[in-house]
Amino acid sequence: MDIREWALLIFTILGQLAAGALLVLMIVRAYAAAKAGVKEADRMTDGPLFMVVPIMGLALLSSLLHLNNLGNVVKAVPNLGTSWLSREVVIAVTFVVIAGVYTLMQWRKIGPTILRDIIGWIATLIGLVQTYAMAMVYMIRTQPSWNTITTPITFFATTLLLGALAVALALVINYNSIQKKDAKAGEKQLDLLRGALQGIAITAIILLGIEFLVLPFYMAHLGSAALQSLKIMTETYGLTLVIRLLLVFLGAGVLATYLYRNASESGKEKTLTILSSSAFVLVLVAEVMGRFLFYATHVRIGL
Amino acid sequence: MEKQLAFYFDASACTGCKACAIACKDRSDLPVGINWRKVYQYEGGGWVSHPENKDLLIPSNLFVYSVSTACMHCEKPICMEVCPATAITKREDGVVLIDNTKCIGCRYCEWACPYGAVQFNEEKGYMTKCDFCQDLQAKGQKPVCVDACVMRVLDVGELDELRAKYGNVSAIEPLPTSDLTEPAVVITPHKHAQTSGSGTGHILSVEES
Ligand code: SF4
Ligand code: SF4
Ligand code: SF4
Numbered sequence: 001m002d003i004r005e006w007a008l009l010i011f012t013i014l015g016q017l018a019a020g021a022l023l024v025l026m027i028v029r030a031y032a033a034a035k036a037g038v039k040e041a042d043r044m045t046d047g048p049l050f051m052v053v054p055i056m057g058l059a060l061l062s063s064l065l066h067l068n069n070l071g072n073v074v075k076a077v078p079n080l081g082t083s084w085l086s087r088e089v090v091i092a093v094t095f096v097v098i099a100g101v102y103t104l105m106q107w108r109k110i111g112p113t114i115l116r117d118i119i120g121w122i123a124t125l126i127g128l129v130q131t132y133a134m135a136m137v138y139m140i141r142t143q144p145s146w147n148t149i150t151t152p153i154t155f156f157a158t159t160l161l162l163g164a165l166a167v168a169l170a171l172v173i174n175y176n177s178i179q180k181k182d183a184k185a186g187e188k189q190l191d192l193l194r195g196a197l198q199g200i201a202i203t204a205i206i207l208l209g210i211e212f213l214v215l216p217f218y219m220a221h222l223g224s225a226a227l228q229s230l231k232i233m234t235e236t237y238g239l240t241l242v243i244r245l246l247l248v249f250l251g252a253g254v255l256a257t258y259l260y261r262n263a264s265e266s267g268k269e270k271t272l273t274i275l276s277s278s279a280f281v282l283v284l285v286a287e288v289m290g291r292f293l294f295y296a297t298h299v300r301i302g303l
Numbered sequence: 304m305e306k307q308l309a310f311y312f313d314a315s316a317c318t319g320c321k322a323c324a325i326a327c328k329d330r331s332d333l334p335v336g337i338n339w340r341k342v343y344q345y346e347g348g349g350w351v352s353h354p355e356n357k358d359l360l361i362p363s364n365l366f367v368y369s370v371s372t373a374c375m376h377c378e379k380p381i382c383m384e385v386c387p388a389t390a391i392t393k394r395e396d397g398v399v400l401i402d403n404t405k406c407i408g409c410r411y412c413e414w415a416c417p418y419g420a421v422q423f424n425e426e427k428g429y430m431t432k433c434d435f436c437q438d439l440q441a442k443g444q445k446p447v448c449v450d451a452c453v454m455r456v457l458d459v460g461e462l463d464e465l466r467a468k469y470g471n472v473s474a475i476e477p478l479p480t481s482d483l484t485e486p487a488v489v490i491t492p493h494k495h496a497q498t499s500g501s502g503t504g505h506i507l508s509v510e511e512s
Binding site for chain 2: 004066067072075076077078079082083084085086089137140141142143298300301302303
């Protein structure tokens with residue numbers, strides 16, 4: 001892999017992380033608001049919301065590496081008619097801007113709650129479109145290892161999985177700081193936190209199932225349409241693939257199960273920090289490895 | 304019917320001498336690593352034991368032939384489709400050109416083109432490829448690759464006319480199947496030529512091509 005592909009790897013992983021985090025935060029927020037009112041929901045998600053824009057900003061920064069310079073961002077836009085790369089640029093910039101507006105409004109409490117929520121959901125939707133666009137960039141008919149339905153499926157799985165676990169960690173950190181400042185406020189939040197973590201843990205386990213389900217289909221596709229890619233995958237990077245699968249299983253399977261259990265019982269708040277942070281780190285590394293394989297094994301048809 | 308300028312290549316008589324590739328490189332002063340025209344040697348078959356003497360190996364279906372390639376100025380140019388900067392355009396006469404003032408060097412077209420025709424100039428920061436010697440053709444002359452060929456196996460002309468004269472073959476190994484980009488090329492196959500997508504051989508020394 002060259003620098004350009006590393007830049008794209010960072011761009012897609014961070015971009016998907018940001019989009020997934022916003023989606024999961026919006027869901028958690030709706031859940032908290034329904035259960036305990038808007039004020040508690042604000043308290044729960046306002047802090048974690050601050051991660052979305054910086055992460056997306058970093059993603060865009062790394063994408064500049066493959067667009068060579070800032071001026072080129074504008075030059076990359078004109079072919080919206082047929083180029084998914086053009087579309088991706090426009091969508092990614094729109095996403096970060098609207099997510100930024102939403103964060104600002106939420107932070108400063110500008111405008112009525114309903115308006116803020118609507119903007120938040122619009123940003124979320126654009127984030128999901130961004131994941132779709134990212135996948136379409138690779139659906140080139142001369143790249144058989146990319147041009148398969150598993151590309152969008154895995155991109156969306158990564159989006160949700162990374163987003164969910166990043167939000168779990170952010171929620172726990174946010175809760176810890178509330179608890180430290182004001183034990184009473186913390187108590188009200190604990191219930192919400194536990195509910196959200198249970199939901200996230202279950203989501204992670206389901207997504208793990210999807211990733212493992214998709215794998216044999218992907219391998220079969222490589223076997224029939226991209227033999228060379230399959231060869232590189234199994235011969236050169238077999239170990240990488242095995243480690244990736246192990247890590248995602250540990251993070252989204254084993255640790256997520258513990259997270260679910262410990263979130264269900266009271267008095268286990270301390271372990272939540274360790275569990276959510278280690279689950280996130282393991283899955284992040286696993287997804288980076290998965291994306292690495294995606295780039296390292298593609299072989300174009302022809303000369 | 305729209306006009307479409309095309310290459311003709313007679314694989315049955317090409318000796319693989321690479322004079323075309325060298326002439327092209329010279330005409331456009333291409334740096335090391337960039338070759339708009341390339342000649343691939345495709346070989347296949349193998350050696351089997353002699354039926355009466357196991358230790359004696361005899362050739363079985365051994366073959367090798369050469370394919371001279373450049374940008375195919377495709378009718379469905381995937382390079383142009385994916386380029387985000389609209390730097391790649393297809394002229395009225397079918398010639399596909401890159402505008403290097405528009406190219407941002409993202410190399411997306413390089414991922415897409417199945418002929419390896421678009422090549423990145425690291426130093427200049429933009430993508431380059433065969434321009435069909437448009438300056439010479441405008442003056443009624445032939446491209447230098449065509450003129451340089453000692454075996455007279457290369458030519459240019461209207462795609463329809465070339466097809467009427469030489470037939471419809473546009474995809475022999477190691478070229479990709481033509482449904483991908485509909486290349487503007489007419490090939491007279493070598494007698495051992497294998498159809499694209501069903502090849503049993505391989506390219507000899509890729510680095511050398
Ligand atoms: S050969 Fe490649 S670069 Fe040339 S027109 Fe076809 S797709 Fe484009
Ligand atoms: S490298 Fe240049 S010509 Fe190729 S896709 Fe990018 S902008 Fe277009
Ligand atoms: S037409 Fe000109 S630029 Fe194209 S391969 Fe031949 S010599 Fe090179």
